[in-house]
Amino acid sequence: MSWSFGINQRNKVSLAFAAVFVVIILANWVVSYSMEQVGKQFQSVYQDRLVPSLDISEILERYYQNRMLLEEHVLATQASSHDSLQQLIVANTTVIDSVVLKYEQTYLVESEKENLANYKTRFAELVQVQDRILALSAQGNKAEARKLYRTDGQSAFQGLLDPLHQLIKVQGDVGQELYQSANRSVMMLKVVSYSVIALAVVIALIVGTLLQTSRKLNNIKTQKYNLN
16 A cells, blocks of 8 residues: 555655646747847848848938939039039939838838838829939020929928828837837746746645655655554
C-alpha cells in the first residue's frame, strides 16, 4: 500500500515538472512571437511613417520653392534669368518625382492610396498651369502671366497642398495606431511573464506539499518498523 502510494506521489511530482516544462516552452514562444511583432511595429513606424513624413515635408518645401521661383520668373525682365529660374523649377520637380516614387514603395493604407491618387491628379493640373505661366512669361506677356499666376496658378497650388496635408495627417494617425498596438503587445508580455511566475510558484508549492507528504509517510513507515 505504501509502496503504491509512493509511486503515485512520484508520478504527481513528475507530472508537475512536466507541466512546468510545457508552460515554460509555451511562454517562451509567446514572448518570442510578441517581441517579433513589437520589433516589426517599431520598424514600420520608422520606415512607413517617420521617413514618409520627412519625404512629404520635403515635397511641400520644394513646391513652395517652385511657387517662389515661378513668381520671380513672372517678375523677371531678362531672358537669362528666365532660363536659370526655369531650370531650378525643373530640377525641383525632378526631385519631387523621385521622392514620390520612393514614397509609393512604402506600405500604404487605403486612405493614403486615395490621397496619393488625388495628389497625382492635382499635380498634373498644376504642371499644366505652371507651363502656361512660364510660356507667357518667357514670351514677354507679363501681365497675362501675372494674372494666371494669381488665379488659376494659386488655385492649382492650393489644390495640390490639400492631399499632401492629408497624407501627413495619415502618418500621424497610423503611427499612433502602431504605437497603441505595440503597447498592447508589451502589456501582453507583462501578463505572460507574471502568469508564468505565478504558475511556477503554485506548482512549486504543490511539489513541496507532495514531497512533504511523502517524507511523513516514510517516517510513519519507519516508526512502524521500529515498533515491530
